[in-house]
Amino acid sequence: MAAMTLAQSGLRTILIEKHELPRKKVCAGGLVKRAASILPEDMDYPVESVCNILEFRVHGTEVSAKTQYDSLAQTVNRSQFDNALVKYAILKGALLKQKCVVKELITQPVHVDLVVESGDTLSASYVVVAEGANARLSESIFGKQPCLVPAIEADVYARSEVLSKYKDKMVFDLDVIEGGYGWVFYKGDHLSVGLGVVNGEKKNLQQSFSEYVLSLGFNQEDKICNKKGALIPVRKREGPYMKGRIMLVGDAAGFADPISAEGLSYALISGRSAAESIIEYFDSPENVSRGYIDKIQINILDELNAAERLVGLVYRFKSIRNLLFRLRGERLANGVAKILSGERRMADITSISKFIKIIFKRK
Ligand SMILES: Cc1cc2nc3c(=O)[nH]c(=O)nc-3n(C[C@H](O)[C@H](O)[C@H](O)COP(=O)(O)OP(=O)(O)OC[C@H]3O[C@@H](n4cnc5c(N)ncnc54)[C@H](O)[C@@H]3O)c2cc1C
Structure with a gap:
């Protein structure tokens, strides 16, 4: 999102990705309306399905609740969705360097050096670090992520009678695992099924996942594939979110919801805010930093603080x-x-x- 916004303003923008695109990404691909509304109207991306029903169930009890909300979320395949974001940024003028691993960031008086795996050094007036949860570069400059939690996700190509039970739904199963939840998201021809601990001890996730899948009534006829685990940051860093000319956005900044672990909204908002601050205050890194905080205060920091206050209740x-x-x-x-x-x-x-x-x- 940062590259997209910067390139649109005419600033020379280089997007660096360590994998070849489209790259794989472990994610349920629930793009909620709050996140989708940030995307440019003329950006095309493939949507798997649209969810209009939000349902909560409390595992092992009769307690459940649901609501109908039109177009509450789209489900996307993250590889394809992220590839569409990159393509749009390129269309707007960004340059892509893929299969390029940034190994080190070195702050110089009026620029930043990026040392890449090949041994070359690139230089930039500003660097927006969007390196995800396993934030090695960020950790060397901003310190450790306060709290990373594990989650597992798989695609389930279920029998049509099971699939139709979840049609148009995003289902959250609380207490499937201590301090966490399981989910079933409808994705058209299949389901995203997963679970994670967001507020508790790390448990044997593999075993909990197998038990969860059984409890959902899947059997040998339902094809479970692409099962993968990954980490999610469920506590934001305390800040600062910018040092010198280096800014943190998305998971690297710890911007995921501490209750739901939803991170796409905050990745998109922070990316766009970082870029807008650079565009507005290009000549002064101090003002870029202040501008960035002003922009994320209401839409990210206040929201995450409020979620942190409620996480114990959930x-x-x-x-x-x-x-x-x-x-x-x-x-x-x-x-x-x-x-x-x-x-x-x-x-x-x-x-x-x-x-x-x-x-x-x-x-
Ligand atoms: C199992 C699971 C399910 C989830 N489901 C949802 C969901 O349904 N909805 C939702 O909103 N959120 C979900 N999330 C959270 C969401 O995936 C993240 O919050 C979001 O991807 C953060 O985006 P990002 O751009 O900050 O990082 P990422 O999407 O992780 O992107 C970081 C990129 O940086 C690249 N990179 C890293 N280091 C380097 C380097 N040194 N040099 C070059 N490139 C580098 C990586 O290859 C990667 O492509 C889920 C997470 C998990 C683990």
């Missing part, structure tokens, strides 16, 4: 959570849908008591 105070689901399930699910669509802000929920007031308020 994963630790389960009896209260289940009671709220029983009493106000549909309203809760609808509130989440409004946040994922960008219609409502998480930051408006300033405390747990405010949250409870909101869901019990008369319509």
Whole structure:
């Protein structure tokens, strides 16, 4: 997103990727409306399906809640989606260097040197680091990621009767694993099925995944493939998010939701914000840094702070959570849908008591 915005402004932009594109990426590919609305209107990308129903179930109980919300999310194949983003950036003038691993970033007085694996050195006025969760470059400059959690995802080509049960749905199964959840996203001809721990001890994920798959009723006729694990950052870095002329965006900055681990919205918003700050304040890295914080404060930092305040209610105070689901399930699910669509802000929920007031308020 940063490359796309920078290239559009006419600044010489180089996009560096260590793999050959389209590269593989472990992700369920749930592109929520809040994320999709950031993309340029004229950008084409392949969509697998559109989800209009959000459903929560509490594993091992009868508790569940669902809501209908038109076009709440699109599901995408991340390899193809990310490739479309890159193609669009190239169309707007960005240069792509693929199969190019950046090994080191060295801050010079008025530029940054990028030492790449071949031994060459590139130089840039600004570097936007979007290297994902395994942020080796970022760690050497900004320190360790505060909290990386594991998740597993697989594609399930299920029998048509199973597939149709999930048609148009994004389903979240809470308590499938301690401190985490499982998911089933409808992807047209198949399902994305996965699970992760977002707020708790790291467990035997493989075993939990097998048990989850069994509990969903899949059998030998359902083809489970591409099972892979990856890490997600579920606590943002404390900042700074820029040092000298080097900026952090997306997972490298720890910008994923601590409750749902949804990260595409924040990767896109932070990428665009970093680029806009460079464009606006090009001559002053201090002003670029201030501009970047101003831009992400409301749409990212305040949102993630609010989610951090509520995470305990979702994963630790389960009896209260289940009671709220029983009493106000549909309203809760609808509130989440409004946040994922960008219609409502998480930051408006300033405390747990405010949250409870909101869901019990008369319509
Ligand atoms: C199992 C799983 C399921 C998920 N499901 C969802 C979901 O449904 N919806 C959602 O919104 N989020 C989801 N997420 C989170 C989402 O995938 C991330 O938040 C998002 O991909 C972050 O984007 P990014 O651009 O910051 O990093 P990435 O998408 O990880 O991109 C980083 C890129 O940098 C490249 N790179 C890294 N180091 C170097 C280097 N030194 N030199 C050159 N290139 C380098 C990598 O090859 C990679 O292509 C999921 C994550 C996991 C693990």
